[in-house]
Amino acid sequence: MIKIKKGIDIHLVGEAKKEMKVYEPTLYAIKPLDFIGVVPKMHVAEGDDVKVGTVLFHDKKNEGIFFTSPVSGKVKAIVRGEKRVILQVVVESDGKYEAIDFGKAEPSKLTRNEVIEKMVQSGTWTMLRQRPYSTIANPQDEPKCVVVSMFDTAPMAPDNNFIVAGKMESIKAGVEALAKLTNGKVYLNVNSSETKKALEALNFSAKNVSVNEFQGPHPAGNVSTQLNVLSPINKGETVWYTYAQNLVAIGNLFLTGNYDSNRVVAFTGSEVKEPAYYQTRIGADMSGLYSNITSENVRIISGNVLTGKKINGDNFLGFYDSQISVIPEGDHYQLFGWLAPNFKKFTSTNTMGASLCKKSRKVLDTNLNGGIRPLIMTGNFEKVFPFDIYPMQLIKACIIKDIDQMEELGIYEIDAEDFALCEVIDPSKTPIQQIIREGLELLRKEMN
Amino acid sequence: MGLRKFIDKIKPNFEEGGKLYCFHSFFDAMETFFYVPNKVTINGAHVRDAVDMKRNMIYVLIALIPCFLFGTWNIGYQHFLSHGEAATLMQNFGYGLMKILPLYIVSYVVGLGIEIIFAQVRKEEVNEGFFVTGFLIPLIMPADVPLWMLAIAVAFAVIIGKEVFGGSGMNVVNPALLARAFMFFSYPSQMSGDSIWIAEKADAYSGATPLGTLLNGGGVEQLPSMMEMFIGTIPGSVGETSKIAILLGALFLIVTGVASLRVILSTFVGAAALGLLFTAIGVSDVPFYYHYLMGGFMFGAIFMATDPVTAAQTNCGKIIYGFLIGAMAVLIRVANPGYPEGMMLAILLLNVFAPLIDYCVVAMNISKRKKRWAQAERSAK
Numbered sequence: 001m002i003k004i005k006k007g008i009d010i011h012l013v014g015e016a017k018k019e020m021k022v023y024e025p026t027l028y029a030i031k032p033l034d035f036i037g038v039v040p041k042m043h044v045a046e047g048d049d050v051k052v053g054t055v056l057f058h059d060k061k062n063e064g065i066f067f068t069s070p071v072s073g074k075v076k077a078i079v080r081g082e083k084r085v086i087l088q089v090v091v092e093s094d095g096k097y098e099a100i101d102f103g104k105a106e107p108s109k110l111t112r113n114e115v116i117e118k119m120v121q122s123g124t125w126t127m128l129r130q131r132p133y134s135t136i137a138n139p140q141d142e143p144k145c146v147v148v149s150m151f152d153t154a155p156m157a158p159d160n161n162f163i164v165a166g167k168m169e170s171i172k173a174g175v176e177a178l179a180k181l182t183n184g185k186v187y188l189n190v191n192s193s194e195t196k197k198a199l200e201a202l203n204f205s206a207k208n209v210s211v212n213e214f215q216g217p218h219p220a221g222n223v224s225t226q227l228n229v230l231s232p233i234n235k236g237e238t239v240w241y242t243y244a245q246n247l248v249a250i251g252n253l254f255l256t257g258n259y260d261s262n263r264v265v266a267f268t269g270s271e272v273k274e275p276a277y278y279q280t281r282i283g284a285d286m287s288g289l290y291s292n293i294t295s296e297n298v299r300i301i302s303g304n305v306l307t308g309k310k311i312n313g314d315n316f317l318g319f320y321d322s323q324i325s326v327i328p329e330g331d332h333y334q335l336f337g338w339l340a341p342n343f344k345k346f347t348s349t350n351t352m353g354a355s356l357c358k359k360s361r362k363v364l365d366t367n368l369n370g371g372i373r374p375l376i377m378t379g380n381f382e383k384v385f386p387f388d389i390y391p392m393q394l395i396k397a398c399i400i401k402d403i404d405q406m407e408e409l410g411i412y413e414i415d416a417e418d419f420a421l422c423e424v425i426d427p428s429k430t431p432i433q434q435i436i437r438e439g440l441e442l443l444r445k446e447m448n
Numbered sequence: 449m450g451l452r453k454f455i456d457k458i459k460p461n462f463e464e465g466g467k468l469y470c471f472h473s474f475f476d477a478m479e480t481f482f483y484v485p486n487k488v489t490i491n492g493a494h495v496r497d498a499v500d501m502k503r504n505m506i507y508v509l510i511a512l513i514p515c516f517l518f519g520t521w522n523i524g525y526q527h528f529l530s531h532g533e534a535a536t537l538m539q540n541f542g543y544g545l546m547k548i549l550p551l552y553i554v555s556y557v558v559g560l561g562i563e564i565i566f567a568q569v570r571k572e573e574v575n576e577g578f579f580v581t582g583f584l585i586p587l588i589m590p591a592d593v594p595l596w597m598l599a600i601a602v603a604f605a606v607i608i609g610k611e612v613f614g615g616s617g618m619n620v621v622n623p624a625l626l627a628r629a630f631m632f633f634s635y636p637s638q639m640s641g642d643s644i645w646i647a648e649k650a651d652a653y654s655g656a657t658p659l660g661t662l663l664n665g666g667g668v669e670q671l672p673s674m675m676e677m678f679i680g681t682i683p684g685s686v687g688e689t690s691k692i693a694i695l696l697g698a699l700f701l702i703v704t705g706v707a708s709l710r711v712i713l714s715t716f717v718g719a720a721a722l723g724l725l726f727t728a729i730g731v732s733d734v735p736f737y738y739h740y741l742m743g744g745f746m747f748g749a750i751f752m753a754t755d756p757v758t759a760a761q762t763n764c765g766k767i768i769y770g771f772l773i774g775a776m777a778v779l780i781r782v783a784n785p786g787y788p789e790g791m792m793l794a795i796l797l798l799n800v801f802a803p804l805i806d807y808c809v810v811a812m813n814i815s816k817r818k819k820r821w822a823q824a825e826r827s828a829k
Contacts, residue, residue: 010495012495155495232820234820234821234824234825235821236821236825237824299488299494301494305493305494305495306493306494306495307492307493308494310494325494327494327495329488330486330488330489331486331487331488332486333452333483333484333485333486334483334484335451335452335482335483336482336483336484337483337484337498338484338500338502338503338506339503339506342498345498346495346497346498347497347498347499348497348499349497349499349704349705350703350704350705351499351503351504351507351704351705351706352498352499352503354498364495365488365495366488366489366494366495367484367486367487367488367489367496368485368487368488368489368496369484369496369497369498369499369500370484370485370496370499370500370501370502370503371480371485371487371500371501371502371573372573373500373501373573373575373576373616373617374575374614374615374616374617374618375617376501376504376577376616376617376756376757377501377504377756378708378756378759378761379708379710379756379761379763379766382763388813388816389813390762390810390813392761393761393762393806393810408814408817408818409810409813409814410813410817420492420493423492423493423496424493424495424496424497425497425499426496426497427497427499427500427501427503427504428501428617429496429500431490431491431492432492433491433492433493434491434492
């Protein structure tokens with residue numbers, strides 16, 4: 001067992017109860033902006049009929065990557081924003097889920113190229129991303145290893161042990177497929193010894209599979225945290241990664257021959273009447289569940305409260321997300337808030353009443369809790385940052401856009417999401433994730 | 449709520465295009481003093497820690513209150529003592545207030561005025577950093593310092609020490625100490641010697657600080673008792689004399705985590721190390737713990753060395769930084785024939801070297817990473 005010591009769990013009210021409901025809305029959307037660096041080239045027009053697995057668009061930058069429809073039905077709209085950027089490709093479901101057959105196969109008997117071909121054609125390939133940069137994996141690369149984080153430690157995160165229970169056959173096929181993609185290892189990282197045992201009992205025919213158990217606070221579930229222990233990324237190396245539900249989908253592609261767009265979503269948050277798990281599809285229109293929301297002034301987030309995107313306007317589940325978080329907006333004033341004990345708020349420090357009840361579950365709103373200031377306090381990021389990296393120095397290297405320093409300070413080993421906790425606890429309220437994201441994008445453009 | 453309504457009513461005047469736009473930074477500072485603003489997270493993490501810079505800065509002020517109260521009383525106590533007059537607690541305190549309030553008014557009016565002007569020009573919010581600096585400055589001055597001198601020193605420290613580098617968070621040296629150093633080198637007659645540490649001292653009374661006594665060749669036996677130095681009923685800068693008051697503040701800062709325990713402890717260790725060395729080789733007969741009790745050592749270690757902006761930023765760097773401050777302060781005190789006190793110079797010196805210390809600490813991390821890169825490249829071949 002590997003213990004992650006640094007980090008912090010933010011305990012929020014509104015975790016999903018372990019009961020599975022079915023949610024089948026009529027609208028589904030793939031949002032090209034969910035994929036870093038992708039420029040879509042449309043294959044369909046409004047009104048076209050599509051099946052599960054029909055190509056909706058491909059990436060102009062990398063012609064070999066296809067994005068496919070999660071449901072069967074009609075293309076309802078191609079929504080464009082400023083400068084005609086495509087925001088959403090909306091498909092109206094006919095409820096039949098007719099799927100294109102890509103052919104069943106036993107992945108252990110296929111060659112690497114055959115595995116890639118099948119995943120790319122069906123659109124399943126988009127579930128596999130790479131580090132550094134978190135872009136979709138490039139089939140031409142040879143990753144040094146593949147990592148699957150099978151658990152999520154973010155606030156109110158869905159319990160993957162619950163979600164993947166009973167899907168072990170799919171996981172087995174998925175792992176066999178991933179094992180074909182690399183000469184290095186396939187790491188399966190879990191947070192429970194039962195799941196570890198269940199995985200080890202699968203008897204993978206591939207020899208390069210390694211199952212590891214992690215314990216510890218967030219960000220233990222982040223890919224970078226696990227990689228930092230197992231095999232830190234060096235300059236010039238590439239690692240591919242994915243998550244538990246995507247692994248199941250990859251497995252199902254080989255077991256059934258169809259693109260598996262199923263997605264279990266935890267509908268969570270203090271403002272949800274009965275937080276629960278919903279069986280739905282990638283890109284689902286979540287607005288049908290809003291009747292469960294108890295108050296008016298809320299923020300609806302696709303993903304968790306640390307890294308998710310606000311979807312109040314468009315309502316569609318993000319491609320990689322398996323959680324919706326609904327929390328109150330915090331657009332109110334607080335008299336002498338900087339001196340108040342703030343028992344009901346969250347703090348990582350020992351400076352207020354809230355420090356005495358760090359373990360209790362809280363209802364947190366979106367207030368910034370202060371004004372933006374220069375970076376002044378030091379030494380606090382290190383407490384929530386389980387990497388052998390100097391966070392403050394890396395942030396500053398990104399601000400001044402010094403690529404050499406960014407490399408030397410270890411930017412290849414991390415992603416913006418790993419700085420989410422630093423951003424949360426920062427008394428200067430600096431937009432750290434944005435700074436790191438921009439640093440990574442700068443690097444990506446310089447390197448390619 | 450009445451206050452909120454009033455602020456919302458007058459707010460449009462201070463916004464762009466309003467009649468009083470030129471005061472918007474001041475208005476903003478006042479508004480955020482009363483209310484944590486209604487700003488919400490726009491990108492990144494949607495929830496945030498309830499702690500903000502205001503709280504961190506105000507907590508340093510709270511930690512300084514015992515020093516302020518005792519120091520104010522001690523101004524009066526030393527004054528009446530030198531004249532041989534008996535005075536009640538309130539008389540001592542009242543006399544002290546009359547001396548120190550003008551210092552505070554000058555310090556804050558000059559300093560905050562400059563801060564607000566710079567914030568206005570830069571279109572930033574007024575930073576809370578000067579609340580602490582402005583509160584520290586009178587505490588590290590003799591009570592009788594001429595106000596015009598103080599005004600010049602504060603202006604110098606804020607403009608040259610801080611604003612030219614880009615404001616709070618960008619400064620190289622601690623602005624409060626810079627103000628003191630400015631006075632020390634510009635007006636030495638008002639800032640050193642035995643006659644300045646007691647307000648309106650009677651001429652016949654000695655009034656030397658413990659460090660002054662030592663510098664003039666006095667032995668340890670001529671110093672005030674350890675108890676007196678610990679309680680603080682001795683002459684000296686306003687805030688530095690009472691070690692009890694300082695330790696109360698230190699306790700608060702350490703429990704809340706606002707000040708770095710690493711810096712504080714390593715400063716004490718550094719002073720002990722050099723103090724012990726000097727007594728062992730016979731250079732000095734002052735026991736190392738006397739250095740804690742004399743002069744501004746403790747005040748500097750707890751309130752000045754821990755300034756997060758000017759201290760080393762890495763955890764390992766903080767330990768080196770603190771150790772060198774402690775050692776350097778004792779070195780200057782013992783080995784330097786010119787200045788009785790070494791703490792101010794030690795902190796300023798290490799402020800300047802803190803980025804170098806960090807650079808070396810980070811360079812070790814970088815070289816470790818590069819070794820790993822090279823190893824990976826070799827094994828790939």
